[in-house]
Amino acid sequence: MEVKVVRNVLDVNAKMAEENRRFFAENGVFVLNVMSSPGSGKTTILEKTLTRIMPEIQSAVIVGDICTTNDADRLSISGAPVVQINTDEFGGDCHLAAHVIENAARQIDLAGLDLLIVENVGNLVCPAEFDIGEDARVVVLSVAEGEDKSVKYPLMFRECQACLLNKTDLLPYLDYDLEKARQYIDQVHPGMPVFETSAKTGEGLDSWIAWIRDRVADKAGLQQQA
Amino acid sequence: MHEMGIALQIIDIATAAIPPEMRGRRVEKVNLRIGKLSAVVVDSLNFCLEIATRDTSLAEAEFSIEEVPVVAQCRECGYEWQVAQAVFKCPECGSGNLEMISGRELDVVSIDIEEPVDSEMQNQSR
C-alpha cells in the first residue's frame, strides 16, 4: 500500500535558513553569499573590497573551505572579523549549510554590523542548492575558466543576482570571447548585472562596490523603518 | 557532490513516514521526484542510496526517481514552455521575467509498504 509523504528533502535546511534570515534582519545586517568554482578569485576580490568599504561599512566574513585557515588569514588583514569554517569536520562538505552559518554567525557581534559576507566553498554546483538565509547571492567566474560555464551550471547562475567576471587582466593572454561569455550569462539569467573585474589591478571594482553599497543602504533603511 | 547528504536525508524522511502500526513491514518502494535543474546527479544519488540503506529497514526498497522537466511561464505574455539548452528567455516575446513552474523538485513523494500477510491480518482483526 502507498503512504503519501510529499516532503522536500532540504526542508530542514530551508527552515534553518529562514531562522537565520530573521536573525539577520533583526540586526539590520545585509548578508551576501559569494560563490564560484575553486580559485576564481573570491578571497582576492573580498580582500580588495573590504579595504575599500571598511570602516564606513562595518563588515565581517564567514569563509568556508574544506581545510586550512589560509583564506581567513588573508581576509583578517582588512581588520574585519573573520570566522573560518572547515567543512572537513562536517564530512568534507562541498557547500555551507544553514546550520553551519548559524553557528558561525553566533561568534560574531552582529549588532554593530552592516554587512556579513559569506565566502562559500569553491564549487559551482552544490552551494547553489543550499539557502543559508542570505539577502543576495553573487557568482564569481574567472575568464580563465571558459565562456560557457553559465550554461553548464545553470542553477548557480539562475540563483545569483550578480556575476563578477574576474581576472580580466589575463585577457591579452587568452583566446577568451568576452562577448560570448556575456551572451551565455544573459541567456541563463536575462538582465543579471555582470561586473568585469581584475582583483589583481583593481580595475572594475568601482561598480561592484557601488552595487554592494546600494544594497547595504537599502537593508539599513528597512531596519530603521521597522 | 552532496548526494550522500541528500541520500541520508531521504532515508530519514522515508523511515519517519512509516506509520507506527506498519513498523516491521517491508518498504517496497520509495518514490522520489527530482527536478532537472536541481544540483543532484541521479546516478550518484542511486549509488549513495544503495550504500546508505545497507542494514537499514530500507535495505530492500527500490528507489524510484521521477525526473521533472524544467518548465517556465512568462510573466509578460503568459506563455508556458519546457526550457531546453539553458535558455531562460520566453520564445514568444523574448522576456526574461519568468515564473519557474517546475525543475527544482527534490521531494520524497510517497512510500510503498508491503501488504500484510494473511495471518497478520487475522491477528489484527482479533
Ligand SMILES: Nc1nc2c(ncn2[C@@H]2O[C@H](COP(=O)(O)OP(=O)(O)OP(=O)(O)O)[C@@H](O)[C@H]2O)c(=O)[nH]1
Ligand atoms: N591575474 C589575476 N589573478 C587573480 C585575480 N584574482 C585572483 N587571482 C589569483 O588567483 C588565485 C586564486 O585566488 P583566490 O582569491 O584564492 O580564489 P578563491 O576563489 O578564493 O579560491 P578558493 O577559496 O580556494 O575557492 C590566486 O593566486 C590569486 O592571486 C585576478 O583578477 N587576476
Ligand SMILES: [Mg+2]
Ligand atoms: Mg577563497
Ligand SMILES: [Zn+2]
Ligand atoms: Zn513572453
